[in-house]
Amino acid sequence: MVEHVVVIGAGVYGAAVTASLTRRGARVTVVDAGAPGSGTSGATFSWTNSCGKQPRTYHDLSVASMAAHRKLAAEVPHGDWYHEGGNLEWAADDAGRAKLREKVDGVLDYGYEARWLDRAEAVRLEPDIDPAALPAYEIAYFPREGWIEPTRLIAHLLSNAVARGAELVRNDAVTGLEVTAGTVRAVRLASGRRLGTDAVVNCAGPRADRIAALAGLALPMRNTRGVLVYTSPVAVSVSRVVHAPLVHLRPDGAGRLLLHSEEIDGATYRSAGGTVEVEPSAVEQVVEAGRALYPGIRAATVESVRVGERPIPGDGLPVLGRAVELPNFHFAVSHSGATLSVHAGDLVAAEVLGADHADALAAFRFERLGPAAR
Numbered sequence: 001m002v003e004h005v006v007v008i009g010a011g012v013y014g015a016a017v018t019a020s021l022t023r024r025g026a027r028v029t030v031v032d033a034g035a036p037g038s039g040t041s042g043a044t045f046s047w048t049n050s051c052g053k054q055p056r057t058y059h060d061l062s063v064a065s066m067a068a069h070r071k072l073a074a075e076v077p078h079g080d081w082y083h084e085g086g087n088l089e090w091a092a093d094d095a096g097r098a099k100l101r102e103k104v105d106g107v108l109d110y111g112y113e114a115r116w117l118d119r120a121e122a123v124r125l126e127p128d129i130d131p132a133a134l135p136a137y138e139i140a141y142f143p144r145e146g147w148i149e150p151t152r153l154i155a156h157l158l159s160n161a162v163a164r165g166a167e168l169v170r171n172d173a174v175t176g177l178e179v180t181a182g183t184v185r186a187v188r189l190a191s192g193r194r195l196g197t198d199a200v201v202n203c204a205g206p207r208a209d210r211i212a213a214l215a216g217l218a219l220p221m222r223n224t225r226g227v228l229v230y231t232s233p234v235a236v237s238v239s240r241v242v243h244a245p246l247v248h249l250r251p252d253g254a255g256r257l258l259l260h261s262e263e264i265d266g267a268t269y270r271s272a273g274g275t276v277e278v279e280p281s282a283v284e285q286v287v288e289a290g291r292a293l294y295p296g297i298r299a300a301t302v303e304s305v306r307v308g309e310r311p312i313p314g315d316g317l318p319v320l321g322r323a324v325e326l327p328n329f330h331f332a333v334s335h336s337g338a339t340l341s342v343h344a345g346d347l348v349a350a351e352v353l354g355a356d357h358a359d360a361l362a363a364f365r366f367e368r369l370g371p372a373a374r
């Protein structure tokens with residue numbers, strides 16, 4: 001019987017798994033090498049979506065995850081970390097428009113909400129956009145999408161879990177796992193502490209491969225870096241996620257905007273001192289693209305630039321659930337974790353405690369990654 005579970009990592013996944021386990025009556029110790037939310041979950045665009053996600057099982061998991069966010073936020077007083085403002089997207093050229101049409105047709109086929117707007121309709125939604133920056137037609141709108149504030153979600157989930165008896169260990173890395181006879185018996189920490197356990201959940205995000213290796217399992221990862229630019233507060237109305245050809249943006253609280261582009265992700269470099277830096281010209285470019293879209297943000301300055309590492313399993317899909325070879329070792333690792341974690345974390349937690357969900361996790365199991373994974 002599973003009584004005590006160690007959850008490794010306190011990002012959105014670790015927090016969601018811990019909250020679900022404690023709600024289901026387990027005793028949980030959640031361990032993070034740093035502070036909760038200090039990993040990828042603290043440097044993410046955190047757009048909640050299932051926009052063009054393939055295959056169908058991944059799309060369905062994402063849609064169920066969006067519904068789980070909606071439900072949780074509605075249940076909790078002050079659950080205002082969740083913003084279902086919708087997402088606008090358009091393309092700059094024929095190839096981009098063809099791709100966007102294909103995406104909209106694909107999600108409509110799946111029964112997902114999407115519709116086409118013209119310029120006047122888009123400006124009604126986002127009145128501070130410069131109309132000249134928009135195409136006359138073919139602006140895709142996905143009304144059920146939005147974004148979350150991950151650190152506030154993590155804080156809610158962990159404080160609830162701690163109130164139910166979970167222990168939160170900060171600034172103490174997991175350095176070893178004691179495995180005997182195909183079972184993880186204990187987790188060792190850098191401080192020298194040893195945690196006896198009935199089950200372990202690997203929620204270490206981009207470092208999940210290292211935790212898997214401690215258990216003798218090879219988890220292939222192909223993580224990528226992403227760059228996010230946070231502006232000073234500006235008195236401009238931005239109410240939703242906007243994907244324009246040269247900039248992606250969304251509100252980030254107290255009037256700040258969060259800007260991203262595909263190009264800026266390629267503008268990182270390692271300094272002589274070994275830190276990851278971002279080319280200042282790339283930051284200026286993304287801010288300029290934001291200003292061209294919303295002229296009212298002309299006076300905005302850059303408050304911070306963060307570099308996050310996307311935790312991407314080898315084939316791009318989530319890795320969720322127990323390892324067949326080591327049945328008390330579980331994974332909760334994926335890109336799109338801002339979207340997926342509350343729902344997927346709940347499915348993983350249920351499995352840890354023996355619940356059977358008619359294998360809702362079948363498409364996401366570790367073993368699909370092939371012999372290299374074993």
Ligand SMILES: Cc1cc2nc3c(=O)[nH]c(=O)nc-3n(C[C@H](O)[C@H](O)[C@H](O)COP(=O)(O)OP(=O)(O)OC[C@H]3O[C@@H](n4cnc5c(N)ncnc54)[C@H](O)[C@@H]3O)c2cc1C
Nearest residue numbers: 009011013033039040041044047174205226308336337339
């Ligand atoms: C630029 C960028 C944009 C993104 N945009 C989106 C988006 O729009 N929508 C979306 O859904 N997703 C998005 N993502 C992905 C999403 O943010 C991640 O999937 C999610 O944050 C991962 O959460 P996590 O809890 O798995 O990992 P993390 O938040 O990294 O948490 C893992 C934790 O494990 C801890 N840890 C690591 N090793 C150890 C150890 N040995 N011992 C103890 N603790 C350890 C770390 O300290 C960390 O706190 C984006 C990511 C990036 C980088």
